[in-house]
Amino acid sequence: MHSFCHMNGQGEVKLCAGLERLKKEHGPLREQKQRLFEQAQAIVGDKEGQNWKERLLALRENVQAFVNELDPHSQREEGVLFPMLAQYIGRTSGPIAVMEYEHDQANQRLASFLTKTAELPETVDCESAVALANEVIDAYHILAEHFMKEENVLFPMAERLLSDEEKEELSEKISQI
Secondary structure, three states, X not given: OOOHHHHOOOOOOOOOHHHHHHHHHHHHHHHHHHHHHHHHHHHHHOOOOOOHHHHHHHHHHHHHHHHHHHHHHHHHHHHHHHHHHHHHHOOOOOHHHHHHHXXXXXXXXXXXXXXXXXXXOOOOOHHXXXXXXXXXXXXXXXXXXXXXXXXXXHHHHHHHHXXXXXXXXXXXXXXXX
């Protein structure tokens, strides 16, 4: 069984089209995620703030837009890449289990934020606003580390393990999602 440590430090790997696409999708997602983080941090850092509800609703709109972009990306990974890679390294422990766990953790935080902000009371206190913003901040941290692991470990590992035919299949299947 391959571990994260085993696959590190083997230099830059040229990725096949499918893996390169998944990696490139991280760019716009990373930019959106950064804006969410800054917006949430501004809420957390403003203890005297006014308009908590308006600010949370603005953040909510941006979180929803981010989730709309993140979901298809996650589906391409979970529905296509992970099962293909699992044939070589298993799925119940190791890198894929970690990746799926991190997807779940980030999704839970974002979904919780969206649910809790769907019907905010007329006035939102500082403590509630900070708790809600922290869910977005937590998701940000999970995804920041997650993207790094995929780009530096998982994608290069997949490039080394998948056959040329599997790489072609990966590219075809992810383009359908």
